[in-house]
Amino acid sequence: MSTYELPDLPYDYAALEPAIDQRIMELHHDKHHQGYVDGANAALDTLEQMRENGDYGNIKGVERNLAFNLSGHVNHTVFWENMSPDGGEEPEGELADALDEHFGGFEQFKAHFSAAAKGVEGSGWGFLVYDHIGEKPLVTVAENHQNQTPQGVTPLLVLDVWEHAYYLQYENGRGEYVDNFWDIVNWDDVSQRYDEAKNATVLGQHSH
Numbered sequence: 001m002s003t004y005e006l007p008d009l010p011y012d013y014a015a016l017e018p019a020i021d022q023r024i025m026e027l028h029h030d031k032h033h034q035g036y037v038d039g040a041n042a043a044l045d046t047l048e049q050m051r052e053n054g055d056y057g058n059i060k061g062v063e064r065n066l067a068f069n070l071s072g073h074v075n076h077t078v079f080w081e082n083m084s085p086d087g088g089e090e091p092e093g094e095l096a097d098a099l100d101e102h103f104g105g106f107e108q109f110k111a112h113f114s115a116a117a118k119g120v121e122g123s124g125w126g127f128l129v130y131d132h133i134g135e136k137p138l139v140t141v142a143e144n145h146q147n148q149t150p151q152g153v154t155p156l157l158v159l160d161v162w163e164h165a166y167y168l169q170y171e172n173g174r175g176e177y178v179d180n181f182w183d184i185v186n187w188d189d190v191s192q193r194y195d196e197a198k199n200a201t202v203l204g205q206h207s208h
Contacts, residue, residue: 002041004073006034007080015085019180021169032164033076036145039069071145075125078155078193084186091187095194102136109139110182113157116141117178123162126178128190129153130197137194154197157190 009029014022043066050056090106091099103109109128116139117126124143131138131153142149159181166177 002037003044004037004040004070006037007077009080011083011085016083016184019184020083020166024164024166024168027168028160028165029076029080032162033073036069036072036076039065040073043069067146068144071142075142075145075155075158075160079158079160081189082157082186083181083184084189085184087184087186088182089187091191093191094198095187095191098137098194103139112139113159114178114182117159117161118175120161124148125161126159127155128157129155130194132197132200132203135198152203154193154200156193156197157185 006029009025013025013029016025043062046062047066050059050062090096096106099106099109103112113126113128120126120141120143122143124141124147125145127140127142127149129138129140129150130136131150133152137156138150138153140149140153159178161174161178163172166174170177
């Protein structure tokens with residue numbers, strides 16, 4: 001029984017047009033995300049075999065595969081839910097208050113996040129995460145799916161800036177893709193993730 005499974009999209013492949021084309025969504029979800037699910041499960045299977053036969057000769061590579069593929073699965077799972085054909089506008093409530101407090105307002109957060117996502121070297125992601133130690137939201141990036149992201153944070157809003165996420169539609173125009181992403185952000189989903197992360201008791205931190 002596989003540990004990880006590909007989640008269904010919460011909308012039709014064409015639902016995010018014009019921001020993201022139907023064909024991109026078909027390939028991105030059915031092929032790329034499925035590949036990370038398969039890779040993570042394969043890594044778990046290989047690690048189980050290693051424990052059974054006591055041969056850890058390639059442990060470094062297999063653990064690296066697990067980190068890469070499982071991070072890809074996590075990031076995409078959040079990414080699909082972060083978007084909606086009814087998205088856009090601005091966040092409200094406690095998330096909006098947090099962006100005011102820690103970024104100086106929504107527009108400054110948006111500029112920070114956009115610049116970070118546009119500036120990722122090669123393949124990667126822009127992230128808004130909740131830092132459980134500092135008890136506040138942070139903008140971070142990842143190269144590939146896992147490199148450069150602080151440990152112990154919860155993803156709230158993620159943007160895939162691998163070329164497979166936009167190239168068929170935008171070619172090398174990553175900036176336009178990032179700008180159009182704001183039209184489909186599902187702030188209800190992001191706000192729910194923020195509320196749950198803020199109220200979680202992890203890493204020795206207790207909510208106030």
